[in-house]
Amino acid sequence: MSLLALGTLAYDDVYTPYGEVKMIEAGSCTYIAMAATYFVQPVQIVSVIGGDYNDDFLADLKRRGADLGGVEVIEDGKSFYWAGRYHDDMMGRDTLDTQLNVLADFQPKVPAEYRTSDYVMLGNLTPAVQSSVLDQLDHRPKLVALDTMNFWMDSALDDLKAVLKRIDILIINDEEARQLSGELSLLKAAAAIVEMGPKILIIKKGEHGALLFHNDELFSAPALLLPQVIDPTGAGDTFAGGLMGYLAASDDLSFDNLKRAVIHGSAMASFVVEDFGTRRLQTLDQDQIDARVQRFASLMHVAL
Amino acid sequence: MSLLALGTLAYDDVYTPYGEVKMIEAGSCTYIAMAATYFVQPVQIVSVIGGDYNDDFLADLKRRGADLGGVEVIEDGKSFYWAGRYHDDMMGRDTLDTQLNVLADFQPKVPAEYRTSDYVMLGNLTPAVQSSVLDQLDHRPKLVALDTMNFWMDSALDDLKAVLKRIDILIINDEEARQLSGELSLLKAAAAIVEMGPKILIIKKGEHGALLFHNDELFSAPALLLPQVIDPTGAGDTFAGGLMGYLAASDDLSFDNLKRAVIHGSAMASFVVEDFGTRRLQTLDQDQIDARVQRFASLMHVAL
Numbered sequence: 001m002s003l004l005a006l007g008t009l010a011y012d013d014v015y016t017p018y019g020e021v022k023m024i025e026a027g028s029c030t031y032i033a034m035a036a037t038y039f040v041q042p043v044q045i046v047s048v049i050g051g052d053y054n055d056d057f058l059a060d061l062k063r064r065g066a067d068l069g070g071v072e073v074i075e076d077g078k079s080f081y082w083a084g085r086y087h088d089d090m091m092g093r094d095t096l097d098t099q100l101n102v103l104a105d106f107q108p109k110v111p112a113e114y115r116t117s118d119y120v121m122l123g124n125l126t127p128a129v130q131s132s133v134l135d136q137l138d139h140r141p142k143l144v145a146l147d148t149m150n151f152w153m154d155s156a157l158d159d160l161k162a163v164l165k166r167i168d169i170l171i172i173n174d175e176e177a178r179q180l181s182g183e184l185s186l187l188k189a190a191a192a193i194v195e196m197g198p199k200i201l202i203i204k205k206g207e208h209g210a211l212l213f214h215n216d217e218l219f220s221a222p223a224l225l226l227p228q229v230i231d232p233t234g235a236g237d238t239f240a241g242g243l244m245g246y247l248a249a250s251d252d253l254s255f256d257n258l259k260r261a262v263i264h265g266s267a268m269a270s271f272v273v274e275d276f277g278t279r280r281l282q283t284l285d286q287d288q289i290d291a292r293v294q295r296f297a298s299l300m301h302v303a304l
Numbered sequence: 305m306s307l308l309a310l311g312t313l314a315y316d317d318v319y320t321p322y323g324e325v326k327m328i329e330a331g332s333c334t335y336i337a338m339a340a341t342y343f344v345q346p347v348q349i350v351s352v353i354g355g356d357y358n359d360d361f362l363a364d365l366k367r368r369g370a371d372l373g374g375v376e377v378i379e380d381g382k383s384f385y386w387a388g389r390y391h392d393d394m395m396g397r398d399t400l401d402t403q404l405n406v407l408a409d410f411q412p413k414v415p416a417e418y419r420t421s422d423y424v425m426l427g428n429l430t431p432a433v434q435s436s437v438l439d440q441l442d443h444r445p446k447l448v449a450l451d452t453m454n455f456w457m458d459s460a461l462d463d464l465k466a467v468l469k470r471i472d473i474l475i476i477n478d479e480e481a482r483q484l485s486g487e488l489s490l491l492k493a494a495a496a497i498v499e500m501g502p503k504i505l506i507i508k509k510g511e512h513g514a515l516l517f518h519n520d521e522l523f524s525a526p527a528l529l530l531p532q533v534i535d536p537t538g539a540g541d542t543f544a545g546g547l548m549g550y551l552a553a554s555d556d557l558s559f560d561n562l563k564r565a566v567i568h569g570s571a572m573a574s575f576v577v578e579d580f581g582t583r584r585l586q587t588l589d590q591d592q593i594d595a596r597v598q599r600f601a602s603l604m605h606v607a608l
Contacts, residue, residue, distance in 0.1 A: 089488060184393060187529040208512035211529070220526035220603045225491040225515070259606045293608060299524045300604045302563045304597060 007123025036245030041065030242268030311427025339545030345369030546572030
């Protein structure tokens with residue numbers, strides 16, 4: 001089994017109360033791929049970079065099981081760049097700078113060998129770009145997941161609604177779910193969003209865990225309590241990568257397995273925030289992941 | 305088994321986006337007793353009211369299993385009164401009016417027949433008043449739980465710290481836990497608070513559920529998603545009443561049973577917010593409670 005992942009390979013500057021890092025390799029597809037390759041290989045990346053991107057980092061991604069055949073390199077271009085500063089409470093953040101660079105004119109090209117993928121993760125990008133990946137596939141995948149954000153709800157709602165009709169899982173946060181649906185109650189929000197297309201909805205609540213909606217079933221996953229969050233950047237992408245990597249590897253779309261996937265995504269996200277950028281994801285091993293998943297299980301276990 | 309409960313019997317005016325009610329019977333002890341009597345009887349109330357309090361309401365409380373022997377009646381006084389307006393998002397609220405009335409000089413008197421109670425719930429009141437109840441007991445109870453708020457952390461921190469040394473379970477919300485401990489991480493906050501006295505800590509997170517800390521064990525209870533919250537007033541007191549009623553009835557302080565108690569408290573709180581004041585608590589039956597507890601179980605069940 002494979003997982004096709006669309007998203008950015010970016011450079012980030014990140015400032016937090018615990019320190020700062022500059023020009024680290026980041027972006028949605030980096031986090032998705034670094035999490036997903038722990039479960040499934042290859043992770044077929046569709047993205048774009050400038051000639052400035054770190055070859056050693058790309059080689060490491062490849063060694064982990066990423067297929068970079070769908071990464072367009074614009075040699076005289078610069079890679080997407082984002083800079084942000086987290087507030088003292090680590091909950092809010094301000095964007096200091098965004099330079100689209102090669103992302104500005106990105107037209108994703110899905111290589112022939114990716115076009116039969118059964119599992120597709122569409123990272124947060126312009127909805128039209130997300131749709132364009134689906135247009136290029138040979139057949140309807142078994143499972144398409146999509147991440148988006150309030151920016152696209154404000155600026156490209158029609159395109160977003162169009163792509164929502166073509167996907168299976170929408171992954172957004174609680175604020176975005178309320179904005180997209182116009183409903184304050186997350187239960188009503190979920191019902192309204194499912195009407196828009198995705199039959200499965202995952203609402204991320206940050207330090208409060210995640211909710212999984214499918215048909216009339218509902219699962220509430222807790223968040224792990226961490227002594228310290230060093231850098232929340234990429235937590236949502238890492239969650240999505242772990243979730244979709246787990247689903248692609250297990251190839252089981254039952255509600256029970258969707259719940260397990262949410263826990264595995266949550267476990268991966270709980271690691272990534274322990275250090276800046278992708279550092280913590282680079283040093284993980286399977287035993288650590290299994291132990292973390294068990295911590296989630298114990299956190300929510302009750303015998304009634 | 306019995307449960308001794310200290311708190312207010314009050315009148316509230318409540319304004320929400322869904323309507324308003326005036327001069328309804330409310331107060332922490334009302335909610336605690338109405339929830340706890342579903343599990344254990346008698347619930348021995350220590351409180352104070354004016355001559356204005358509704359006799360029919362008191363008779364109903366008694367019929368439900370409350371013992372009113374510790375309710376001081378100041379015939380020419382007026383009962384405690386609170387008025388508040390909830391914001392459109394139902395999360396924040398503004399206090400419009402507070403009239404302490406008979407509560408201003410309240411010196412709780414614990415009747416002789418209450419003084420051997422093994423389970424004690426100290427509702428949110430001046431820490432010195434909470435301590436005074438413990439002073440009057442014949443022996444150290446098996447379990448003393450205490451609710452408090454940031455107001456006492458600001459105005460009576462020394463008294464609060466003194467009573468914290470004498471209790472077993474502290475029940476506060478996440479914001480209060482952060483204020484009391486000076487720690488942003490709830491994990492660090494819990495460790496700091498346990499050092500202050502209570503060996504068991506419950507952190508309420510409203511629509512995000514509750515956390516239970518005991519020794520090195522941690523349990524994360526989800527919140528039920530409700531289509532509509534009509535009136536959040538008393539949710540915390542109802543949680544505490546359900547929790548302590550369940551513990552007193554089962555007389556089992558194992559971590560497994562503490563977890564069950566948190567779920568039963570959460571179930572009771574999920575009912576009370578469905579209507580104004582105590583209305584929903586008045587119409588409950590055991591089957592509804594059991595079914596609600598099972599909804600919590602299904603919400604958090606995962607087979608890993």
